[in-house]
Amino acid sequence: MDKILEIDNLVTAYQGKEGFVHAVDGVSFDLNRGETVCIVGESGSGKSVTSMSIMRLVEFENGTIKEGTIKFNGEDLAQKSNEEMRKIRGSKISMIFQEPLTALNPVFTIGKQITEAILFHHKVGKKEAYRRAEELVRMVGISDPQARLKQYPHELSGGMRQRVMIAIALASEPELLIADEPTTALDVTIEAQILELLRSLRRDRNMSIMLITHDIGVAAEMADRIIIMYAGKIMEISKTQDLFDQPLHPYSKGLLDSVPRMDGQRGVPLNSIKGSIPRLNEVPKGCRFSPRCPYATEKCHAEMPPLEARGDRQVACWHVDRLLQDESLKNEIKGGGMDESGVKELSY
């Protein structure tokens, strides 16, 4: 397939009080044209830093890309000058952020901000830019564009603001849209609208989308493939359905199990992962997940397993076979039926 993005061994570090901390530590994955990939992780997993690295925005917040290549359409973004990056940012790659209020300028109208983006990327006149802004605003599902364009950000609700952000991001007709927790600040009913909008954009424009989320449910609905990150490392890359059918990494499994399901048994204890996420300056040696992992052995505490292919999936764990054995045993006991969350015996 046609690859739009190839990331190889990306290492991004931040200058902390006690030296450098590696927020992203040797991450490799790629993204096909027209594909939606979700990076799922908890806070401190490095999912946002990965996207900020692709946009080369880490440099503005004291971070540096220490190693690795980020090939976008074959060109290494890590080697680009700031000047060159500025032309790529917001034109070929656009990004939308979690908090649509802080990302918009409060003293300019919506129309001004969208036309500014259009004028920056296209050689058109002001009138034409305004016409295109109207079109964009209509496309992202805002009714009465003419009136809306004259409004200021504070006059719009959270969902509307996020639509405006998406409109600005689309002004340049990007090939890749990076959405960093685009619906986290929104209510579920509004979240549903925005996700629907992203799906339609992908369908109609064959745009590649990299969606960053902590919400497994959002990933399940949106992604073709899911990348599970933990403490700066990729734990697993799988097609969405495969992941939900049978996670390969104990962390993926723990994450899936700890979310109460809408069809699960109520009131029973949820499977939870013991302990908490390590801080970046105190990541454990060996496998990052080992202190919390029910499968961990001495080898895990000593040596980080590499991300290795397993069929068309990838997983970084020494004990995939043991996990799969346990799972097939459990399915046998249950007669291979659908497993219900909450009744799993495995204790985390």
Next chain:
Amino acid sequence: MNQELKNSPTEQSEPLLKIENLKKYFPIKGGGYFKGNKKVVKAVDGVSFEIYRGETLGLVGESGCGKSTLGRNILRLQEPTEGRVFFKENDILAYRSHEMRKLRRQMQIIYQDPFSSLNPRFTVGEIIGEMFDIHGVAKGAEKEKKVKEMIELVGLDPSRYHSYPHEFSGGQRQRVGIARALALNPEFVVADEPVSALDVSVQSQVINLLMKLKEELGLTMLFIAHGLNVVRHISDRVGVMYLGRIVELSETDNIFDYPAHPYTAALLSTVPEADPRLKKERIVLKGEVPSPANSQAAAISEPDVL
């Protein structure tokens, strides 16, 4: 078919709390300088329900629907504009402040944000111990013993007695918040989005803890949250709020399997399901939740919603 409910808490026990026509209006600032200001936001607009002894009542709704305001007004952390709240058949809105303070031992709250709800200058021992001081329950060595028992009860190491909040992770801090709320052995607890600020893998730990404590201590809980899957998991009954009103309140299974109100149905259909096989038809609501300030728009008529 599902009208005859088995094991419903309503049949088993009497109400611990009874809320009658509770209203909380906030005046809107601005407007005429001399004319006075009659405009209000109807954050809670005439809510009546009962909470039964030993049950967990879930309260869901989108931001701005009034669910947190309702929780605070029930505890009189804010004074309701109108209505009545009966705790064990006593109208607590008529209580004077010293009576209310006594009652607070029996009614507590767990807050959403474990980062801002704990005083950073106090040790955990002091944060929890303060509860005993305020209510004059225990002093000195006895207090310390009781505090350590609480720390242990919520699954933390009692040796962390002298630690400060910043030394704990988010999940651990929320445990401290829970220990503080439960220190005086209250009968009723309002849990206001207790897991929303936590990471997914830590959320389930705290949910499990709350369920365990509820069982062990026989708590009655008002569980306010916007995460429908969490509310479904933990609640015996669920109330759905929209624009200051409860539009539907029923047994949990009823609400989720047979939503009666179109808003409930729409809300449920939008939950991203953590399994791609369970994709369902969404009812994507058009538009936004109207502001409670424009309360002409507040009435939900079915064609509007769907």
